[in-house]
Amino acid sequence: MSGNRAAFLVEPKGCFEVRDAPMEQPGPGEVLIKVHAVALQPADEKVAKLAIILVEYPAVLGGPVGGIVHALGEGVTRVAVGDRVSCGTLIFKKHKPKYGGTQRYTLVSEQEVIEIGDTDFTKVVTLGSYTPPSCLFASNCLNMHWPSLPPKPLPAGEQGKKILIWGGSSAMGSLSISYAKQAGYTVISTSSPHNFDLLESLGADYIFDHSDLATVERIRDLFPIDYWFDTISLKPSVTTILKILAPEGKPANKAYIHMLLPLAMAGNPTLPEGVTTGMHFFSTQAPENADWAKFFLSRGGYMEKGIKSGLIQGVPPHLLGGLEKVSDGIEEVHKGVSGKKVVIDPWA
Ligand SMILES: NC(=O)c1ccc[n+]([C@@H]2O[C@H](COP(=O)([O-])OP(=O)(O)OC[C@H]3O[C@@H](n4cnc5c(N)ncnc54)[C@H](OP(=O)(O)O)[C@@H]3O)[C@@H](O)[C@H]2O)c1
Known part of the structure; x- marks a missing residue:
């Protein structure tokens, strides 16, 4: 047993299966996070139901995640092992299951990790999206x-x-x-x-x-x-x-x-x-967004301060349960949620 477990979408438009998964090592610029909460988004539902975005199967969906930094890849200086953080996942950019959120350990990019202080993991996954501040600013x-x-x-x-x-x-x-x-x-x-x-x-x-x-x-x-x-x-x-x-x-x-x-x-x-x-198409890595990324996403930047201070608020989380509930969560998002975010705790 590797210590990792994931909810796998076994095939396009298929069913979910919870089983052991490889414990991956972070590459250069990557951070391995022990996931304590992961949100299910409309995009996850559209992939699960309609296969509208290319992912490798069996696939692991979900994001953003809240959790604890478990290991650092080469060159990572922005966070340390043991930090409490939130981060968007890379599944729709890199397509491989090791980058999905509905598992106990996932790989994320150092550039998008936000330190969250004492903020509750379940709550932080409703706050950590950089889409709204990129749309507005x-x-x-x-x-x-x-x-x-x-x-x-x-x-x-x-x-x-x-x-x-x-x-x-x-x-x-x-x-x-x-x-x-x-x-x-x-x-x-x-x-x-x-x-x-x-x-x-x-x-x-x-x-x-x-x-x-x-x-x-x-x-x-x-x-x-x-x-x-x-x-x-x-x-x-x-x-x-x-x-x-x-x-x-x-x-x-x-x-x-x-x-x-x-x-x-x-x-x-x-x-x-x-x-x-x-x-809205937005890349935190695009040169034209460098000033935006420095102000909003950097260590000690606006998102970190706004989340830690409680100034940034969103919909309340709706914690559904553990990895076995991912399939139910996707159904809930499919039917349409109202004023809440569906959240999974991979250790529950
Ligand atoms: N392009 C991007 O980078 C990007 C990033 C993130 C999300 N998205 C997309 O953005 C959309 C929203 O995502 P989300 O996670 O914010 O959705 P969500 O939380 O799942 O949306 C649910 C909410 O939509 C409201 N709603 C439904 N129809 C409405 C209408 N006609 N007028 C006003 N409100 C309405 C409902 O309001 P009531 O219950 O109060 O009626 C409900 O609270 C999704 O399609 C998602 O895929 C795109």
Whole structure:
């Protein structure tokens, strides 16, 4: 027995099997983490059900993870053995099972490891995604003004500016509200009414029911809106946002909508003149993102401080159980979660 165990997806669109797995050694720049919590994401569900991203089978999905640094690869200086950390996994970049999260030990990249202090592992996997701060603050995304610690008022040119974050009770939407508020923006967001308390606790200034027909006009009453972020990016959200921007018989308001999925997932609607969209593709290693990575991801950087201090908040975790529950967790994500993140503890 190697000491490692994993939930393997045995074949494309197949079933999960929990069994012993190899105990891998970290290569240069890699960190071996003893995983105490791992989140299951919509992307894991889409791979498990539809095989939409190439992975090697038997596959190990899941991420981000929270856990303890177990071993360091050559050249790693950013963390030490025994550190409590969180990190995104590399399964969709490197495809091999040793990089998946639903196992007791996984390999991650030194560049993306965040030290978390005393933060609970189950909670931290809801906070550790760098997608929201990259969507909001990277220069080739929404390029909003960066937050600071301690917080400072927005510069004159940004003061009073508003962002619409569609889907505030999603994992990505909730974190985006938190980051946008830390930066000093006014946040307009949407969810089902049973999640209004969550959005309020995150600091959203205006909260609307995404299914209420009156929401379109109520959000139009808040114009001008300076930044547009659709964290759902499916037909219902895109259709409603386009109604807000371009009511029938009136000229469209100019806007750029940042999206988390390709427009094709929303049925490729015709965009009114002056409205553009962009799908989020982001690499922490790209030279144009070097300043962003230094500020947000580096040791002692904004994400580490924001998580440790409790300033960054997201949806609550829903701990389902151990590796045997991965299959149930994928089913739950498939049916659609509401205002929570499905989490697995590989040692439970
Ligand atoms: N491009 C990238 O780099 C990237 C990175 C991460 C995620 N993604 C994608 O982004 C999407 C969101 O991921 P996630 O993990 O944040 O999702 P999630 O937490 O699983 O989303 C669930 C939430 O979506 C909300 N929702 C569903 N339909 C809605 C609508 N029409 N309007 C407003 N809210 C709606 C629900 O709100 P209520 O229950 O309150 O109704 C629910 O709370 C996924 O498709 C994922 O694959 C892309």
